Amino acid sequence: MRTTSIRFSGFGGQGIILSAVVLGDALVIQRGLYAAQTQSYGSEARGGQCQSELMVSDKPILTPIRAFNDILVSMFQTALDSYIGSLRRDGTLFVDSGLVGDLGRVPPETARHEVPATETAIALGNKMVANMVMLGYFAGVTEMLNLEQLDAALAENVRERFLDLNKKAIRAGFDLSRDSETNSRTNAGTNNGANGGRR
Amino acid sequence: MAIDPQPDLRINPLRKYVREDRMPHFFCPGCGCGQVLSSFLRGVDALGLDIDRMTAVAGVGCTARIPVYIKMDTLHGVHGRTLAWATGIRLHSPETKVVVFAGDGDAVSIGGNHFIHAARRNLDVLMIVVNNFNFAMTGGQVAPMTPAGSVTMTTPYGSGEPPFDLCALAVAAGATYVARTATPHIARMDQAIKKGLEHSGFGVVEVLSQCPTHFGRYALGSGSPEKLLDWIDGICVPKNRADSMTPEELEGKLVTGEFVHRSRPVFRGSTFIDESTFINESDVAEDNAAGKGECRS
Amino acid sequence: MEREYAKNAKNAKNVKKEKRVLTGVHFMQGNYAVVEGALAAGCDFFAGYPITPANEISEGMSKRLPGVGGIFLQGEDELCSINAVAGASLAGAKAMTATASAGYDYFQEGLEYGVAVEAPMVIVDVQRCRGENFATQADIMQVRWGPAGDHEMIVLAPSSVQELFDFTVRAFNLAEEYRTPVIVLSETTIALMRERLVIPGEDEIPVVNRKWTSKTPDDYLPFQADPWGVPEFAGLGRGYHTIYSINPHDEKGSIEWDPDAFERLYTRIPAKVAKHREKISTVQRYRLDDAKVALVAWGSEARPCLDAMEVLRERGKKVGVMKLDVPWPFPEEAVSELGRLMDLVVTVEMNVGKYAGEIERACNGRCRTARVTKNRGMIHSPEEILEALGSLEEVR
Numbered sequence: 001m002r003t004t005s006i007r008f009s010g011f012g013g014q015g016i017i018l019s020a021v022v023l024g025d026a027l028v029i030q031r032g033l034y035a036a037q038t039q040s041y042g043s044e045a046r047g048g049q050c051q052s053e054l055m056v057s058d059k060p061i062l063t064p065i066r067a068f069n070d071i072l073v074s075m076f077q078t079a080l081d082s083y084i085g086s087l088r089r090d091g092t093l094f095v096d097s098g099l100v101g102d103l104g105r106v107p108p109e110t111a112r113h114e115v116p117a118t119e120t121a122i123a124l125g126n127k128m129v130a131n132m133v134m135l136g137y138f139a140g141v142t143e144m145l146n147l148e149q150l151d152a153a154l155a156e157n158v159r160e161r162f163l164d165l166n167k168k169a170i171r172a173g174f175d176l177s178r179d180s181e182t183n184s185r186t187n188a189g190t191n192n193g194a195n196g197g198r199r
Numbered sequence: 200m201a202i203d204p205q206p207d208l209r210i211n212p213l214r215k216y217v218r219e220d221r222m223p224h225f226f227c228p229g230c231g232c233g234q235v236l237s238s239f240l241r242g243v244d245a246l247g248l249d250i251d252r253m254t255a256v257a258g259v260g261c262t263a264r265i266p267v268y269i270k271m272d273t274l275h276g277v278h279g280r281t282l283a284w285a286t287g288i289r290l291h292s293p294e295t296k297v298v299v300f301a302g303d304g305d306a307v308s309i310g311g312n313h314f315i316h317a318a319r320r321n322l323d324v325l326m327i328v329v330n331n332f333n334f335a336m337t338g339g340q341v342a343p344m345t346p347a348g349s350v351t352m353t354t355p356y357g358s359g360e361p362p363f364d365l366c367a368l369a370v371a372a373g374a375t376y377v378a379r380t381a382t383p384h385i386a387r388m389d390q391a392i393k394k395g396l397e398h399s400g401f402g403v404v405e406v407l408s409q410c411p412t413h414f415g416r417y418a419l420g421s422g423s424p425e426k427l428l429d430w431i432d433g434i435c436v437p438k439n440r441a442d443s444m445t446p447e448e449l450e451g452k453l454v455t456g457e458f459v460h461r462s463r464p465v466f467r468g469s470t471f472i473d474e475s476t477f478i479n480e481s482d483v484a485e486d487n488a489a490g491k492g493e494c495r496s
Numbered sequence: 497m498e499r500e501y502a503k504n505a506k507n508a509k510n511v512k513k514e515k516r517v518l519t520g521v522h523f524m525q526g527n528y529a530v531v532e533g534a535l536a537a538g539c540d541f542f543a544g545y546p547i548t549p550a551n552e553i554s555e556g557m558s559k560r561l562p563g564v565g566g567i568f569l570q571g572e573d574e575l576c577s578i579n580a581v582a583g584a585s586l587a588g589a590k591a592m593t594a595t596a597s598a599g600y601d602y603f604q605e606g607l608e609y610g611v612a613v614e615a616p617m618v619i620v621d622v623q624r625c626r627g628e629n630f631a632t633q634a635d636i637m638q639v640r641w642g643p644a645g646d647h648e649m650i651v652l653a654p655s656s657v658q659e660l661f662d663f664t665v666r667a668f669n670l671a672e673e674y675r676t677p678v679i680v681l682s683e684t685t686i687a688l689m690r691e692r693l694v695i696p697g698e699d700e701i702p703v704v705n706r707k708w709t710s711k712t713p714d715d716y717l718p719f720q721a722d723p724w725g726v727p728e729f730a731g732l733g734r735g736y737h738t739i740y741s742i743n744p745h746d747e748k749g750s751i752e753w754d755p756d757a758f759e760r761l762y763t764r765i766p767a768k769v770a771k772h773r774e775k776i777s778t779v780q781r782y783r784l785d786d787a788k789v790a791l792v793a794w795g796s797e798a799r800p801c802l803d804a805m806e807v808l809r810e811r812g813k814k815v816g817v818m819k820l821d822v823p824w825p826f827p828e829e830a831v832s833e834l835g836r837l838m839d840l841v842v843t844v845e846m847n848v849g850k851y852a853g854e855i856e857r858a859c860n861g862r863c864r865t866a867r868v869t870k871n872r873g874m875i876h877s878p879e880e881i882l883e884a885l886g887s888l889e890e891v892r
Contacts, residue, residue, distance in 0.1 A: 021690060025523040028692045035523065037690040040629075062799040063878055064689055218737075221750065251735035256583075267739060267751060272732045274586065275751070276742030277609045280579040283571070287583025287591065288732060290567045291541050295587060295733035316572040469570040470558045 001033075003057040005066040009083050010075030010096075012050045015131035018157065019073070020052035023135060026145050026153035027056050036064040049082060056144070071142070073134060074100055075117065081105065094138060096130060113141060113177075120172050129169035136173025147174060213240040216250060221268050226261065229424030231382040231408030235329050235392075236265045238385070239298070242393040253296045254288055256281045258310065260302035261336045261410075262329040279309030282317040285324045290468050298396070299326040303344045304334045307363055311343075318372035318401050320466035325376075325395040325402040328365060331410035332418070339413025346451070349418040365405050370459050375400035377458040381407035383432040384455070391457070400465050407431050407453060514563030517698040526660045526687040530620055530680065531556035533664030534592050536701050539618070540566035541589035543577040545599060549629045549684050550622040553594040574599045578606030578619070585615040586740055588706070588731045590668055594620035597635055598627065600642075607677050608643035611765060613740040614719070614727060616671035616706065618664070622682040630873025631684040633795055633846040639679050640824045648766035650776060651679045651824040653795040657691035663821070669704035670776065674769055675726050681823070683846075685796040685875050713737065719761070720747040725768030770825055777827035780819040783809065787816030789890050790834050792855050793844045794820040796875050801844050803878035804885070813891055826854055835859030840890040844868045844881060864890070 006023070010016040017039050024035040039052040053069070055061045072087040073094040074080035080093075080100050087093060089107045097114035106112060115137045121130040132154075139145055150170050158166050206212060217240075226232045243250055255266030259278035266273040274284050281299045288297055306328045307314050317324070333351055334340040340353040341360060348357045369377045376398040378391040388406060395402040409415060409427035416422045419430055438456030441449060517536045524532070530553050534542070542561060544554040558568045567584070571577035574595055581591040595603065600621045610617045623635045639651045650670050652663040664680055671678040709716055709728035718738040719727050730736035739749040746757035769776065782802060784790060789808075791801040798819040808815040818834060820827055831854075834841050841859050843852035843866075852867040859865050868884040870876055885891040 021523070024690055028523040029521060034692055035690075037523075038685070039688060061691075062803045063875065064685065064691075064799065065875065065877070067877055067879065221752075251737075252733050254587075254732045267741075270737045272734075272737060273739045273741070274583065274613075275739055276612075277579065277605055280575060280605070280609075283576040283579030284583035284586075286569065286571075286576065287541065287543065287580035287585070287589070288587045290569060290580070291584040291589040291591075292587040292733060312572055313576055316576070468562075468567045470562050470568040 001056075001058050003055060003059075003061065004071065005069045006054045006056065006071040006073070007051060007069040007083055007086070008054070008073045008075075009049075009051040009079035010131075011079065012048045014050070014075050015128065016050045016075065017052045019131045019135050020054045022132075022150065022153045022157050023138075023144075024054050024056075025156055026149045029156070030149035030152055031145060033058055034060050036061040038064050049079065051079065051083065073138065075130065075134065076100065077102060092141075094134060094141075096134065113137065115173070115176060117173065120176065121169060124165065124168055124172060126165060129165055132166045132169035133173035133176070136170035136175075137177045138173070139170070140174040140177025147171065213237065213244060216240050216243065216269055216271075218268055218270050224268055225264055227410075227412045229409065229411040229427075230261065231331065231406070231410070232261055232265055232329060234382045234385070234388070235262070235300075235327065235406055235408065236268060238388050238392050239265070239327065240269070241389055242396045245393060246396055248296065248396065252294065253298065255298050255300060256285045256288070256324075257300045258302075258305040259336070260305050260334070261331070262300050262302035262327075263305060265300045265329075266298075279305055280313070281305060281310060282313040282322065282324070282326070286313075286317065286320075286322055286466075289323055290466070293323075293467075297324040299324055301326060301328050302335070302342075303328060303330040303332070303365070304342045307365055307368065308343045315368070315372040318369050318374040318403075321373060321375055321400045321463045323400055323465040325392075325398065325404070327392065327395070328403060328405045329408045330365065330405050331408045331414055333410060333414040335410045335413050339410075339417050345414075345418070349414075351414070351417055366403065366454075366458050369401075369403040373401070373463070374403050375459065375461050375463050376402035376404075377460075378403075379405045379407070379453065379455045379458070381431050381435050381455060382409060383428045384435070387455070394457075394460075398460070400463060407435065407455075513565075514560065516564045517695060517701065519695050519697050522693040522695065523690055524657060524693045525552060525690045526657045526682065527552035527622070528556050529657045529660040529693050530594065530664050530682070530687075531560055532693075532695060533661040534618065534668065535560055535564060535566075536661075536695070536698070536703075537665040537668035538590045538703055538705070539592050539668060540564070541569075541581065541584040541591040542566070542593065543569040543571045543580040543584075543591070544594050545571050545574045545577050547596045547599045549624055549687050550594045550596045550599070550620065550682075552687075553620060553622075557592075574602035575606070578603045578617075579609070581617050581619075582606055582610050582613075582615050585610070585617050586613065586732055590616070590618075590672070592618040592620065592668075594622070596622040596624045597632075598624075600635065600638065604643045607649075608645055608647075609742050610677040611643060611645070611647040611649075612742040614675040614765070615677070615740070616668075616675055617677040618667045618671055618680065619677055620664075620680045620682055622684060622687045624684050625871075625873050628873065629684055629688070631796070631846060631875055632871060632873065633683060633797065634848075634850070634871065635681065636794075636823060636845070636847065636851050639681055646762040646766055648769040649679060649824050650674065650676065650769060650822070651681050652821065653681045653823050654686060655794075655796050655798045655819065656686060657689060657693050659821075660686060661693055661695065665701060665703075669702065672704045672706045673726070674772070675706075675729065676765075676769060681795065683796050709736075717747045718749045719745060721764055721768065725764060725771060773825040773827070774829055777820070777822040777825050777830075779821060779827050779830045782817040782819070784816035784818060784834075784837075786814055788814045788839045789816070790838045790841050791815065791817045791844055791881070792820065792831070792834070792841060793817070794823045794851065797844050797846055800876045800878045800881055804881040807878060807882060808885070808891065815891070823851060826858070828858060831855055831858040832860065835862040838863045840864045840866065840888060842866045842868055842885065842888075844876060846875060847871050 092111040096117040117133040118130040254272045257263035341351045380388040380391040441454040542557040584591040654663040667678040743751040744758040849869040
C-alpha cells in the first residue's frame with residue numbers, strides 16, 4: 001500500500017486523539033502495518049483546537065508528517081476551516097454533519113461524507129462516543145480494517161466499563177456507512193484516499 | 200565497627216571515628232563546628248550506632264566540612280542539595296541511616312525549598328543545622344538567620360533583612376523532632392543530638408554556634424570565642440521560661456529547647472503503593488489518550 | 497488525614513508484582529517507550545518534576561515502578577530530582593530523571609556532581625521551544641557543555657519510538673559501564689509520537705550492571721581507575737568510608753587541594769569516555785558507499801533526510817545519509833572520513849545551526865560543506881530539504 005496520511009480534527013474533549021490512537025493501534029497490532037501518530041493541542045484543559053495526524057504504511061514511516069493529508073476527519077466547524085486547506089483536493093473528507101454546517105470551502109473534487117456522529121452518539125446514550133461512531137463509519141468506507149480489529153484495539157485503549165458503549169458506537173457508525181444513501185452524501189469514489197495517497 | 204575489647208584509656212575514645220590522616224582540620228580557632236562534631240560522635244557512641252551503616256550528607260560551607268573528618272561515607276560539595284541527596288539515599292536504601300550537616304545558608308537559604316518539603320514528607324533523616332548567623336566560608340555575608348541590623352560583608356550599614364525562625368519553620372512544615380540548642384550548653388546539645396539520632400522521621404536540631412572570624416568580628420565587634428559564647432548564652436532563653444515571657448521581652452532572644460517530638464509515618468516515595476490503586480500499562484496509555492493527554496500544557 | 501495515610505501505607509505490603517519487560521509488539525508513545533526501556537535496563541529509582549512534553553515519563557514511571565519494586569519520587573523541583581537521583585545512584589540504584597529543555601537548565605549542578613563523583617545516572621531531556629511544546633533540536637550544545645568543569649558527556653539521540661526504547665536501555669548500560677551521567681536527548685516530535693515498538697524478550701536485552709568492588713575497605717581506593725578507566729564501586733552504608741565530593745580529590749577521595757591530583761583526576765574523567773569514543777559513538781550509514789553528497793543528521797531529522805535521499809537517488813544523484821546515534825562524544829573518525837570521501841557534506845538540523853559547526857570542523861576543509869537549518873517548531877519536510885539542496889551545484 002502507498003503511505004496514507006489521515007488527520008483527525010475537532011476540539012479538545014471530543015476524543016480526537018483517541019480516535020487516531022485506536023485506529024493506529026488496530027493497524028499496527030492487528031494488521032501488522034506501520035503507523036506514526038502525532039498530535040497537537042491548545043493549552044486549555046478542555047476545548048480548544050485539537051488535531052492528530054496518523055500516517056499508515058506497509059513499510060517503516062520516515063517523516064511523520066505531511067504537507068497534505070489524504071483523508072481529513074473534522075468533528076467541528078472550526079476544525080474543518082483550519083485543516084481543509086491541507087487536504088488534497090482529490091482527498092476524502094469526513095465531517096460530523098451535526099457540528100459542521102458550512103462545506104462551502106470544500107473543493108468539488110473532494111469525496112465528502114457527512115456523518116451524523118454526535119446525533120447517533122446521543123441516541124446511544126452518550127455524546128462522548130461520537131468519535132467512535134465516526135471511526136466505525138470511517139472503517140466501513142475505507143475498508144482499512146474490520147470490526148473485530150477495531151474491537152481489539154478498543155480493548156487496549158478504553159477503560160473496561162466504557163468498552164461496550166464504544167463497541168456499540170463503532171457498529172452504529174459502520175452500519176451508517178453501509179446505508180450511506182440515506183445518511184450521508186458521497187460524490188466521488190470512496191476509497192481513493194485510503195489507497196491512492198501521493199508522496 | 201568492631202569494639203576494641205581493651206581500649207587504651209589515654210586516647211579519646213571518639214578518636215576511632217576520626218580520619219586522622221585529614222588532620223589538622225580546616226576550622227578556624229574557636230569555631231563551633233568542632234564542638235558539634237564531638238557532640239555528634241558522643242551521640243553515635245553512646246547509642247552504639249554502627250557508623251559503617253550510616254551516611255553523612257553535607258553541602259558546601261564550614262559546617263559541610265564536619266563529616267569530612269569522620270570515618271563515614273559522605274556526600275559533599277553541592278550547595279543546598281543535602282536533603283535532595285538524602286531523599287535519594289533513604290528511599291533507595293532504607294537500611295542506611297542518614298545524617299545531614301548543614302549551615303544556616305545551606306539549610307534554608309539555597310536549600311529552603313528542599314527543607315520545607317523534607318519536613319512535609321517526614322523524610323527519615325536527622326538534619327543538624329549549625330547556625331553561625333552568617334555565610335562564613337565565603338567571608339561573612341548576610342544569611343537567613345543573621346539578626347536584623349547586623350553588620351556583615353554584604354550589609355555594611357546593617358542588615359535590612361528580618362531573620363527566619365528556623366525551628367518554627369520546621370514545626371510548621373511538619374518536621375517530627377525539632378530542637379534548638381547552642382554550643383555554650385554542651386550537655387543540652389549532646390542530649391538534643393542524641394535524641395535526634397534516635398528519632399524516626401524528619402528531625403531538625405538547630406545549634407547556635409560561634410563564628411569568631413567573621414560574624415564575631417563584623418557584627419559583634421569581637422573575634423574572641425569566649426565573648427561570642429557569652430553573647431550566644433545571653434540571647435538564649437529556655438523554652439519553659441520563654442513560655443511565660445511577653446513578645447517584647449523575647450525581642451532579640453532565641454528560644455532553646457524541644458519544640459516538637461511527634462510520630463508520623465516516614466516518607467517511602469511519592470507513589471502510594473496500594474493494591475486497589477494498581478493499574479496496568481494499557482490504562483496508562485488510555486488515560487493519556489482519552490482526553491487527559493490531549494489537553495495538557 | 498494522617499491516620500488515613502498510615503492505614504494505606506500498611507497496604508504497601510500487598511503490591512502486585514508486575515513484569516519488568518513487556519515483550520511484544522506495541523503501538524506506543526515515545527515517552528512511554530522511555531519508561532519501558534528504563535525498566536528493561538533495570539531502573540529502580542526515578543525522580544522527576546512536572547514539565548510538558550516529558551510528563552508521560554514521570555506518569556509512566558509512577559505507575560510501573562512500584563510493581564517492579566522500584567521507587568518513584570516527584571521532586572519539589574528539578575534540583576531535588578537530579579540530586580535525589582545522584583544520592584540513589586551512590587546508594588546503588590539504577591536511577592533516572594526526565595525533563596524538558598527549561599527543566600534541563602536546573603540539572604547542571606547535579607550533572608557536575610555526577611561527573612565528579614562518577615555516579616551512573618540517566619537523564620532524559622525532551623527538547624521543546626522555550627515554553628511551548630513544539631519541536632526543536634536547540635539543546636544540542638547545552639547537553640555537551642552545560643555543567644561547569646571538565647567533562648566528556650555521553651549523549652544519545654534517538655530518532656524514533658523504537659530508538660527511544662533501545663537507546664534508553666543503552667544509556668543505562670553506558671552509565672554503569674563508564675560510571676558517568678548519560679543523557680537521552682529526546683525531542684517533542686518523537687516523545688509525543690506513537691509508533692510501532694517491538695520489545696524483545698527479556699534475555700535478548702543486554703543489561704550491564706555496576707562493577708562492585710571485591711576489595712576490603714582497607715585495600716580499597718574509591719577513585720583509582722581500572723585499566724578501562726573506571727573505578728570500582730563500593731556504595732554507601734557498607735563500611736568503605738568514602739567521601740563522594742565534588743571538590744578536587746585524589747584516588748583516596750581526600751579533598752585537600754593538590755594540583756597534581758586535580759590534573760590527574762580531570763585528565764582521567766573525560767578520558768575514560770573519550771578513549772572509548774569510537775565504541776560509544778555509533779553511526780548509521782545509508783547509501784554512502786558510492787555517494788558524493790552526504791546528508792548528516794542526528795535525532796528525528798534523520799527521517800526527512802532519508803526521504804529526501806530516496807527522491808534524489810531516483811533523480812540519479814549520488815546522495816547518502818549519515819545518522820549519528822550519539823552526537824557526543826563527537827564521532828570524530830566517521831565524520832572526518834566523510835570529509836575525505838565526499839564532495840559535499842550537508843548538516844541538517846532543527847535549530848539555527850549549532851552542531852553543523854562540529855561537522856564542518858571535522859571535515860576540515862577537505863570538502864564543501866553546507867547547512868540546512870530550521871527552527872519553526874516542526875520537523876523538516878523532505879520537500880524543504882530538497883528545496884534547500886536545490887541551490888547547491890553538487891545536487892542540482
